[in-house]
Amino acid sequence: MSQIQNDLNAVQNRISEAARRSGRAPESVRLVAVSKTYPFDAVREAWGAGQKAFGESRVQEALAKIPLLPAGVEWHFIGHLQTNKIRKALPFFSLFHGVDNADTARQMDRIAAESGTFARVLLEVNVSGERSKYGFSPDALRAEFDSLLALPRLQIAGLMTIAPYADHPGEARPFFSGLRELRDDLQQRGGVLLPELSMGMSGDFEAAIAEGATIVRVGSAIFGERPRKEE
Ligand SMILES: *Cc1c(COP(=O)(O)O)cnc(C)c1O
16 A cells, blocks of 8 residues: 555544544545645545545646546645636636635625636634734624625635644644634524535644544645645
8 A cells, every 4th residue: 555545544533533522423534635746646545545535725736736636536636726826727627625715705606606606615714813823713704694695606605714734733623613613603693594604734733633623724734744834
């Protein structure tokens, strides 16, 4: 078994165990393998080992990999989406995790309408309030949520967050529970369902699952140390 197959299996087992510990069904947590910055060979290997959903954070890099795997593979856009890339990206991704401001949301709605399609999105929330992070503040999202719900071509499936870096994974839990509570609040006020909570990465996905994550985004625990730094 290759290193990637081995590490992918180990991550899947850890996901299942974390779900069971919280009394959740293992199938209630989906793994997006974050392949950004890794070469296509690594993606093909994970795909060969049964992985069906991949996450990329740059449009250009993703569009080079996407045509190389069969159409049944799911591609998730997990980064900050520049508005000038929306039109290019829209047809290729089944879910956009990083919709981090109302202007981007409105432009996605408009471009989806022009293209005769829909944009399926998660709204990114900056739960920790770190200045370096993208995302709606919880208060801004509460204030803008009704206007976002009214965008006819935007399908809001849930929320996404990135916890601050921590030495101990447990330290991330308050940010994950914060996202879940905000989701519950928005569901109630808006009278809508927001089933997806995208939270948890290599260093903290078990803590995220304990707080209700439905999607975890895991890169380096599967593919190894990242070959180059992100910008
Ligand atoms: C890179 C990235 C990940 C994966 O990070 P790892 O620590 O390698 O698991 C998850 N989510 C987002 C938004 C990312 O940019």
